[in-house]
Amino acid sequence: xxxxxxxxxxxxxxxxxxxxxxxxxxxxxxxxxxxxxxxxxxxxxxxxxxxxxxxxxxxxxxxxxxxxxxxxxxxxxxxxxxxxxxxxxxxxxxxxxxxxxxxxxxxxxxxxxxxxxxxxxxxxxxxxxxxxxxxxxxxxx
Amino acid sequence: xxxxxxxxxxxxxxxxxxxxxxxxxxxxxxxxxxxxxxxxxxxxxxxxxxxxxxxxxxxxxxxxxxxxxxxxxxxxxxxxxxxxxxxxxxxxxxxxxxxxxxxxxxxxxxxxxxxxxx
Numbered sequence: 001x002x003x004x005x006x007x008x009x010x011x012x013x014x015x016x017x018x019x020x021x022x023x024x025x026x027x028x029x030x031x032x033x034x035x036x037x038x039x040x041x042x043x044x045x046x047x048x049x050x051x052x053x054x055x056x057x058x059x060x061x062x063x064x065x066x067x068x069x070x071x072x073x074x075x076x077x078x079x080x081x082x083x084x085x086x087x088x089x090x091x092x093x094x095x096x097x098x099x100x101x102x103x104x105x106x107x108x109x110x111x112x113x114x115x116x117x118x119x120x121x122x123x124x125x126x127x128x129x130x131x132x133x134x135x136x137x138x139x140x141x
Numbered sequence: 142x143x144x145x146x147x148x149x150x151x152x153x154x155x156x157x158x159x160x161x162x163x164x165x166x167x168x169x170x171x172x173x174x175x176x177x178x179x180x181x182x183x184x185x186x187x188x189x190x191x192x193x194x195x196x197x198x199x200x201x202x203x204x205x206x207x208x209x210x211x212x213x214x215x216x217x218x219x220x221x222x223x224x225x226x227x228x229x230x231x232x233x234x235x236x237x238x239x240x241x242x243x244x245x246x247x248x249x250x251x252x253x254x255x256x257x258x259x
Contacts, residue, residue: 015196016194016195016196017195018196018199019195019196019199019203022199022203023199023202023228026202026203036205040203040204040205043203044179044203044204047179047199047200047203048176048179051196102194103175103192103194103196104173104174104175104176104178104190104192104194104196104197104200105175105176105196106176107174107176107177108176109174109176109177109179109180110176112180113176113179113180116180
């Protein structure tokens with residue numbers, strides 16, 4: 001299989017509608033016939049990333065590459081950056097506001113969940129420039 | 142356990158998916174924190190929640206859940222029901238509080254299947 005590249009813009013501002021990009025990606029992965037567990041893990045990573053982009057960065061973009069043996073999801077925003085990545089990775093730490101909490105997020109589980117469901121995760125961030133979260137999910141052969 | 146049994150046990154009202162009540166679920170989870178649902182759910186196909194917004198449906202969708210039950214008599218707006226319909230997720234509302242709803246289902250044999258359970 002050739003590498004399949006998908007790009008999903010993530011609209012900022014409207015947290016109530018966030019998650020559309022993740023839904024679209026999930027449908028595409030289903031059509032590709034990938035294992036259910038792989039689809040679920042990729043969807044959760046993307047969804048948490050998408051919610052983060054809307055809460056903290058006024059949107060961004062997700063690039064997804066699907067190969068025979070792995071999925072790479074690169075979630076890029078031009079938001080404020082993360083001052084302390086180690087702190088942001090702790091379960092329970094959150095800087096999300098009231099709106100996010102009312103919607104069932106902001107419990108400080110976003111980045112930890114992305115780590116939990118991916119095989120590899122990296123965060124590149126620069127204050128005032130933005131953040132890129134990249135995850136790799138292996139596809140069992 | 143079939144969704145039709147769950148409907149009867151909880152005295153629930155179906156808001157969408159009456160024709161899909163023969164669907165079978167083997168475990169459930171109850172939470173108002175969607176991030177916790179995403180963190181701890183494995184193959185639970187039923188979500189009980191008191192939170193009413195579209196992100197409940199999206200969370201359930203990411204986890205391939207079959208049914209959402211809103212507890213404490215909460216009734217979601219039509220746009221939320223439509224979103225669930227689009228994603229083929231049955232929607233019910235029940236008058237019970239979360240603790241009682243979960244307890245009734247558990248005592249009738251529907252387990253949690255959380256981390257650490259076998």
